[in-house]
Amino acid sequence: xxxxxxxxxxxYKTYSVGDQKINALNGVSLEIFQGDFVAIVGKSGSGxxxxxxIIGLLDTPTSxxxxxxxxNVSKMDESSLAKIRNKEIGFVFQSFNxxxxxxxxxxxxxxxxxxxxxxxxxxxxxxxxxxxxxxQERVSNKSNELSGGQKxxxxxxxxxxxxxxxxxxxxxxxxxxxxxxxxxVKKFIELNESxxxxxxxxxxxxxxxxAKKVFVLSDGEIVKQNHDF
Amino acid sequence: MIFDLVKTSFRSLLSNKTRTFLxxxxxxxxxxAVISLISIGQxxxxxxxxxxxxxxxxxxFVTPGKLNLRGDPxxxxxxxxxxxxxxxxxxxxxSDYVKEVxxxxxxxxxxxxxxxxxxxxxxxTNEKGVTTYRIELDKGRxxxxxxxxxxxxxxxxxxxxxxxLFPNQNPIGKNIKIDDKTFTVIGVAMEKGSQLDRRVYIPxxxxxxLFNIKNFSALVMISQSSENVESxxxxxxxALRRDLDEDEFTVISQKDLxxxxxxxxxxxxxxxxxxxxxxxLVGGIxxxxxxLVTVTERTQEIGLRKAVGATPNNIATQFLVEATSxxxxxxxxxMGMGILLAFIVKTxxxxxxxxxxxxxxxxxxxxxxxxxxxxTYPAIKAANKDxxxxxxxE
Numbered sequence: 001x002x003x004x005x006x007x008x009x010x011x012y013k014t015y016s017v018g019d020q021k022i023n024a025l026n027g028v029s030l031e032i033f034q035g036d037f038v039a040i041v042g043k044s045g046s047g048x049x050x051x052x053x054i055i056g057l058l059d060t061p062t063s064x065x066x067x068x069x070x071x072n073v074s075k076m077d078e079s080s081l082a083k084i085r086n087k088e089i090g091f092v093f094q095s096f097n098x099x100x101x102x103x104x105x106x107x108x109x110x111x112x113x114x115x116x117x118x119x120x121x122x123x124x125x126x127x128x129x130x131x132x133x134x135x136q137e138r139v140s141n142k143s144n145e146l147s148g149g150q151k152x153x154x155x156x157x158x159x160x161x162x163x164x165x166x167x168x169x170x171x172x173x174x175x176x177x178x179x180x181x182x183x184x185v186k187k188f189i190e191l192n193e194s195x196x197x198x199x200x201x202x203x204x205x206x207x208x209x210x211a212k213k214v215f216v217l218s219d220g221e222i223v224k225q226n227h228d229f
Numbered sequence: 230m231i232f233d234l235v236k237t238s239f240r241s242l243l244s245n246k247t248r249t250f251l252x253x254x255x256x257x258x259x260x261x262a263v264i265s266l267i268s269i270g271q272x273x274x275x276x277x278x279x280x281x282x283x284x285x286x287x288x289x290f291v292t293p294g295k296l297n298l299r300g301d302p303x304x305x306x307x308x309x310x311x312x313x314x315x316x317x318x319x320x321x322x323x324s325d326y327v328k329e330v331x332x333x334x335x336x337x338x339x340x341x342x343x344x345x346x347x348x349x350x351x352x353x354t355n356e357k358g359v360t361t362y363r364i365e366l367d368k369g370r371x372x373x374x375x376x377x378x379x380x381x382x383x384x385x386x387x388x389x390x391x392x393x394l395f396p397n398q399n400p401i402g403k404n405i406k407i408d409d410k411t412f413t414v415i416g417v418a419m420e421k422g423s424q425l426d427r428r429v430y431i432p433x434x435x436x437x438x439l440f441n442i443k444n445f446s447a448l449v450m451i452s453q454s455s456e457n458v459e460s461x462x463x464x465x466x467x468a469l470r471r472d473l474d475e476d477e478f479t480v481i482s483q484k485d486l487x488x489x490x491x492x493x494x495x496x497x498x499x500x501x502x503x504x505x506x507x508x509x510l511v512g513g514i515x516x517x518x519x520x521l522v523t524v525t526e527r528t529q530e531i532g533l534r535k536a537v538g539a540t541p542n543n544i545a546t547q548f549l550v551e552a553t554s555x556x557x558x559x560x561x562x563x564m565g566m567g568i569l570l571a572f573i574v575k576t577x578x579x580x581x582x583x584x585x586x587x588x589x590x591x592x593x594x595x596x597x598x599x600x601x602x603x604x605t606y607p608a609i610k611a612a613n614k615d616x617x618x619x620x621x622x623e
Binding site: 053056058059078079082083085086087091093097099101110111113114115158162 | 244529535538539541542543
């Protein structure tokens with residue numbers, strides 16, 4: 001049997017707000033395999049953002065285990081987590097999160113600054129990623145000179161440049177018009193077809209339909225797990 | 230790695246030039262003040278040490294009043310009682326210990342020859358002045374004892390004043406004017422390479438008579454033994470106490486003068502240091518303030534960098550390098566301005582201002598330190614930001 005690249009086992013996440021304790025995740029378990037296209041959907045307050053932060057290794061669970069590529073990261077400190085995050089996760093955000101002063105190329109190179117990849121390879125790798133998202137003509141443009149769709153494509157190139165295990169996209173079409181949104185969706189499908197593992201976090205059920213596997217979250221629990229959503 | 234960080238820092242500093250410049254201003258002013266004041270102080274020290282050094286270290290001076298080098302200099306001349314009598318007292322009672330006792334009157338006068346004039350210091354002394362001041366003769370001779378006794382109108386010129394009045398001729402035998410009185414040039418001194426070259430020397434008896442001066446500015450003498458200057462000074466003091474009260478004169482050696490001067494200069498240096506420390510402190514606070522603003526403004530960038538793999542250390546280093554680049558750049562600008570000022574003073578005011586290497590290293594070191602010290606808190610604040618909160622920050 002295939003072993004998962006990411007497995008989340010019985011994860012709880014509790015926040016304290018004043019005297020109150022809020023259980024954002026209540027025993028969530030899921031597995032993600034190489035080549036999966038997973039969507040995590042849920043309404044606002046369902047715990048989907050918390051789950052995304054745990055999958056993205058930005059946060060650790062209050063209890064339960066998170067294992068990525070055989071490494072249990074649930075009790076790791078921030079520095080160790082940052083190193084694993086750099087290697088294993090590529091982020092695509094709703095609001096692109098590019099450095100406005102930097103060029104498209106420099107934005108794509110950013111994760112490489114924190115990796116073990118030798119400096120000589122940074123530019124080549126980044127240029128390759130920019131061509132893959134059809135932005136070879138825009139490498140020297142500052143990010144504030146790019147359109148919304150182009151910005152998101154730069155962000156996708158940045159997410160892929162370290163060759164991560166999982167590409168984690170948080171509402172990637174949320175700030176785009178529907179036509180540009182469709183282009184980005186197409187890009188994700190292409191990426192998945194070429195073997196990339198993609199986790200899509202969204203509140204949009206229509207967008208979730210492009211995924212092969214869907215987890216529906218409500219009140220911090222997975223209420224529906226559907227292969228043919 | 231550090232080179233990339235410095236490059237990134239400069240780009241972010243250049244993205245807001247006005248703010249960067251204003252933030253650096255404290256450091257610029259601080260370092261500029263230090264470099265320029267040190268260079269001028271060094272110039273003064275070189276000048277004074279040079280002047281005194283050329284006179285010889287076994288000289289003893291008797292000055293009127295209680296000389297207090299740190300007090301009001303005018304107070305020293307209020308009760309000048311030094312005259313002929315005291316010169317004789319030293320000759321009679323201290324001659325085992327001192328030699329070449331020379332009375333001295335210093336008067337600023339204009340000297341002229343035909344249409345050339347020159348303002349200089351006239352030194353009225355006796356025939357021993359040539360030995361006391363270690364004057365070597367270039368041409369002619371110094372005045373003799375009989376010329377002193379008779380109050381002759383003769384003058385011996387320093388090399389600079391001689392060249393000023395007689396650019397292309399031999400001054401010996403020529404008549405020059407001091408104010409409106411005519412004097413005959415009998416000698417020219419060899420160049421010493423200091424302010425002493427500007428002086429002209431006349432017999433003190435002549436000065437007393439012609440310029441109506443009663444008291445001596447000082448009595449200058451040489452200790453019989455250069456190892457025993459202290460006991461010579463004691464003996465001179467005893468001799469003078471026969472006529473004067475303790476607070477009516479001061480016996481001081483060349484060494485004392487020099488060390489008093491150096492202690493004054495030391496006090497000034499401490500003052501400069503304090504000014505510099507305050508302005509660097511203020512500059513540092515400015516840097517910290519702006520760095521805290523920058524950290525807040527760039528919260529989302531911090532979140533993003535953390536998301537793509539930056540550790541808290543990476544973030545702290547980035548902001549620390551930025552703060553340090555800011556202060557070092559300010560330091561370099563201040564240093565450049567200070568060196569430029571020293572150069573201008575040297576070139577246009579003919580004053581040997583000098584920027585010692587240690588002052589450059591000190592200024593550089595301090596501006597570096599200010600960046601590190603005042604950049605640390607903002608850097609820690611940046612490093613401790615929660616990536617999730619930071620990514621959400623608008």
